[in-house]
Amino acid sequence: MDVAKNSRSRKERECVKRLCKVLQRHPQIKKVSSDIRPSNSSILRKEWNALTGGASLKLQPQIDILIEATQPKGIEKLICGIEVKYFEKTKNRFNWSFYAGLDEAIATLNYGLHHAALWHVFFPTITKKELRMYGLPFWGHIIKLNLPIEFTMLVDRESDFDVYNPVLINGQREPEYLCKLSELDITFKRPNPIFNEPLQIKLREILYAWWKKRDRFG
8 A cells, every 4th residue: 555545544544533523422323433344253244144145244345434323303213334535635636536435335235224324524625616526516416316325525624524515506506514513413315225125124133233242342
């Protein structure tokens, strides 16, 4: 791995940890963990293989952030996997393509989670013009293609994160500040289309049980 990739990975890991700290204090979040790697568990691999007829758990993605949350009214408990990509600019170029993380977010749905999300986190000095160029095109793809993932644009503020939403201004969509992540009403509008498949129900159950036990015993 070269120096640039090392730096990118390190900054992304640091960002994930800070996101988790904010989420841990959020009233809707019941449980949050980072860097979930189901394929590292021999017990989980054995159960997975039995359910899938031998399909390797190693083919499944790690989950940057896994949360157990309630809707704003506190009625339903939901499990969501979040893929995080940290965007920064060096020598007038971004370190990721605007569609970065899409494949991992979609693959996460195979675990049977209620929802999968992709969070693009941008460096602190990003301009609205740059958010328009990199954030809005991806949001447009999700809407037009009806992709089953939640997408959020955030700007890194160290101890918290600014959330931006696309809004219609003079017939054009513009990125507008919504609120801090710590103040956000976390809603889930794009459910996993295979959530109720018999296999995904079982996979979700064993993943959730493993996750609870993993955090309890470290």
